[in-house]
Amino acid sequence: MTEHACTARIAWTGNRGTGTSAYKAYDRTWQVETPGKPVVLCSNDPLLGGDSGLHNPEDMLLSALSACHMLWYLHLASVAGIVVTGYEDCPEGIGETAPDGAGQFVRATLRPVITLAPGMDAARADSIHAEIHKYCFIARSVRFPVTCEADYRVADQ
Known part of the structure; x- marks a missing residue:
C-alpha cells in the first residue's frame, strides 16, 4: 500500500461579530480552500x-x-475499448436523522446517463460499473x- 495525503483548509466565515454567543447569533x-484551486463557499x-x-x-x-465513480468508469471504459462521448449523473443520497439530531447517509444511488459511440456494446459498458467499487477511493471509504x-444513449453519427 502507498499512502498519499490530501489537504484542505476549512475556514468558518459565519461570525457576525459575537461568535457563537447564541445559537442564532452566527451563520453556518x-x-x-485547497492549495492552488478556487475557493468553494459553503453553508x-x-x-x-x-x-x-x-x-x-x-x-x-x-x-x-x-x-469518483465517473472518473473510474471513464478509465475502465477506455481500457475496455468502450468509447464514451458523454456522461452526466444526477445522484441521490438518502439520509436519516435521529431524534437527537445525529444524521447519516443510509444509501446513495448514482443515475448516470452515458452516451456511447455508435457500435459500442451497451451490455459490456454496463458491466463496468460492477468493477468500479474495487477502485473508487470515495466509494471504498463510505x-x-x-x-x-445507468441509462445508455448512442451518440449521433
Missing part, C-alpha cells in the same frame, strides 16, 4: 439553518462519490451502500 457558512443544509444557495457537506460528499442505475 465557511469556505473550502449548512437548509433544514439546519443553512443557505440553500451554497454547497453543504452532504452535497459535496454525494458529488465526490459521483465524480459505509453506506452505493448502487448504480
Whole structure:
C-alpha cells in the first residue's frame, strides 16, 4: 500500500461579530480552500439553518462519490475499448436523522446517463460499473451502500 495525503483548509466565515454567543447569533457558512484551486463557499443544509444557495457537506460528499465513480468508469471504459462521448449523473443520497439530531447517509444511488459511440456494446459498458467499487477511493471509504442505475444513449453519427 502507498499512502498519499490530501489537504484542505476549512475556514468558518459565519461570525457576525459575537461568535457563537447564541445559537442564532452566527451563520453556518465557511469556505473550502485547497492549495492552488478556487475557493468553494459553503453553508449548512437548509433544514439546519443553512443557505440553500451554497454547497453543504452532504452535497459535496454525494458529488465526490459521483465524480469518483465517473472518473473510474471513464478509465475502465477506455481500457475496455468502450468509447464514451458523454456522461452526466444526477445522484441521490438518502439520509436519516435521529431524534437527537445525529444524521447519516443510509444509501446513495448514482443515475448516470452515458452516451456511447455508435457500435459500442451497451451490455459490456454496463458491466463496468460492477468493477468500479474495487477502485473508487470515495466509494471504498463510505459505509453506506452505493448502487448504480445507468441509462445508455448512442451518440449521433
